[in-house]
Amino acid sequence: MLVKTFGSAVYGVEASTITVEVNIASGTGYFIVGLPDNAVKESYFRIDSALKHCGYHMPRQRLVVNMAPADIRKEGSAYDLTIAAGILAASSQIEAENLDKYLIMGELSLDGELRPIKGALPIAIQARREGYKGFILPKQNAREAAIVSDLDVYGIDNIKEVVDFFNNESQLKPTVVNTREEFYDSLCNYETDFSDVKGQENIKRALEIAAAGGHNVILIGPPGAGKTMLARRLPSILPPLTLHESLETTKIHSVAGKMAAADALVTVRPFRAPHHTISDVALVGGGGNPQPGEISLAHNGVLFLDELPEFKRTVLEVMRQPLEERRITISRARMTVEYPSSFMLIASMNPCPCGYYNHPEKECICPPGTVQKYLSKISGPLLDRIDLHVEVTPVNFSELSSERISEKSDDIRERVIKARDIQIERFGNKPDLHANAQMSSKQVRDLCKIDAAGQTLLKKAMEKLGLSARAYDRILKVARTIADLAGSPDIQLAHLAEAIHFRSLDREGWAG
Incomplete structure (x- = not known):
């Protein structure tokens, strides 16, 4: 039969x-x-x-x-x-x-x-x-x-x-x-909050800019300065997932077998933090039967690479294309599969192998030339794709012991959502474009116009820092985001100056 x-x-x-x-x-x-x-x-x-x-x-x-x-x-x-x-x-x-x-x-x-x-x-x-x-x-x-x-x-x-x-x-x-009820009941249910962080107001400002424009960030500072603590709170200030994004993210986690029996939907933005011993296949996906990697599991969320220079160079280099294209294509003899990988990259690193270069209290014990050698583990093309370079300094005792309550993630998220709404309106006829960081070079030229004073400032920065064409675009994108946070239709000189300030690793003697 x-x-x-x-x-x-x-x-x-x-x-x-x-x-x-x-x-x-x-x-x-x-x-x-x-x-x-x-x-x-x-x-x-x-x-x-x-x-x-x-x-x-x-x-x-x-x-x-x-x-x-x-x-x-x-x-x-x-x-x-x-x-x-x-x-x-x-x-x-x-x-x-x-x-x-x-x-x-x-x-x-x-x-x-x-x-x-x-x-x-x-x-x-x-x-x-x-x-x-x-x-x-x-x-x-x-x-x-x-x-x-x-x-x-x-x-x-x-x-x-x-x-x-x-x-x-x-x-x-x-x-x-009930899909909609399940979705809205669990929305923005984060265990961490920015109010837990004492001090570090300048770093919070940088992360707010990153969240508002979907920009990639690298945090440079000594051990114990709060880099990981700050990074883990980034998803809590991002705009809530839409139902479409939630379904898209859930599909990826379902394929990877990451859904718990009690879960129906992924309702908060993913935060993935792979160890630095990860292989390139585990990061971007692949295998005989191609499976999604960490960059796809972080889709619509945050990928955190702690101690960036400790990752193998080949692992970091395979991320360059997905960072630009927001998808990864895996080709095999019998099939080709494509996974979405639209994520925010946040990386952290020590300024040197011992971790105390330029520390206000502890002395660096690294021999001459080690700092630059340590930084050179990260390729220039990858650094070019990171919009914000932020130096993190240790929090002093008075700030740690202060009873003052820091600003909550909910308050920061409201400002971020307002800035994102401006961007959604700006890119209204482009469904795949919803944040400043995703603009193409042509769109940067059209939407990030600056006046003569801004042109002069940017020219000096380009000459002094030796910036690439990609870094030039990144600065304009960040400046556009800062203007959106300020509710300004035009990029002002102050917005441009702040964006240039966040190119720390392009400066000579960047840690000093």
Whole structure:
């Protein structure tokens, strides 16, 4: 008897439907075809054990399983339940009448329990697009998939529930999630706040400018000055995610298997802080079956690289293109996948290996030339792509012990949102452009005009600091953001001067 069941394969952040054909004929042997990997081939043993444990039997006839289309490689253990349902229907242990109305996915354990899968959200979106009535999957993934409307999502614990459902012996209760309610109830629910930070008002100002324009930042200062503490609070002053951004971010985290069972949506901007031992593939994504890397997991949020010079140079260099294009394309012999990677980069570093160059109290013990050598670990092209270079100095005792309450993230975020609203209005007819940092060179020329005095100031800065054409554009973008924060339609001299001030690493004797 020939039976068809339906599953799905995820490539990038999109899903493709996979048809699983199961045929039982006279003879012996189990054959699985259609370009399966080892995890799919091993499904026989998991299915055999799960069926026996739950009181069903594995046919001892010739069993052929075809996974179509046959030219797409099938990877992972998520097809266990799809194949098992086909085998049960082909051997008349369950009714096959309604099988074609449902997408079925899940990994089986040996006792028939279901384990979670990756990519439940893009699979659910594709299932609705193709007109399936429902989606049967492990209960741990149910809330994640249930944010898709007009699709019945059934979260199950074991294979017996599936058999009883198709045999009309029991009913499954669909998981229901009110997407908008879920989204708005958890919006801006951050555990950290800028009011926790004592002093460092100039650094807070720099981060406010960065948040208002979506600019990249590097913080340079000695150990204990508060670089990491400040960086971790940056997401709390960014504008809240829109529902579209939330869904887009959730898809990436779903594909990577980063969603908890209780989560339905990613409602706060991601903050990713990989260790400096990370590989280039782990950072930008890749592998035999390409997976999203840290830059994609930070999409619509913040990527924090602590101790930037300690990262391998090859790791940092692969970030250059995604920083400009806001997406990463991973090409393999059989496929090409594209992941979005529109993130804010915030990096931190010590001024020298010992960390105390130019410290007001502690003496630097590094030999001559070490400071410049340490800085040279970061390439010029990468530094060019960082808009704000900020020197962080230690907080003195009087500021640390002060009872004065610092400004809250909510207050800073209000100013940032107002500045972003100005930018959204400015770029109204360009849906992919919503912050000053994303402007092209042509748009910079059109939208960041400066007067004669500004031209003179910028010319002197270019000559003295030896700035590149890219740095010139960055300064104008930052100046435009400062003007937006001030509510000024034009870039004033003061706005331009402040933007030039944030090119610290271009200055000779930058740490002094």
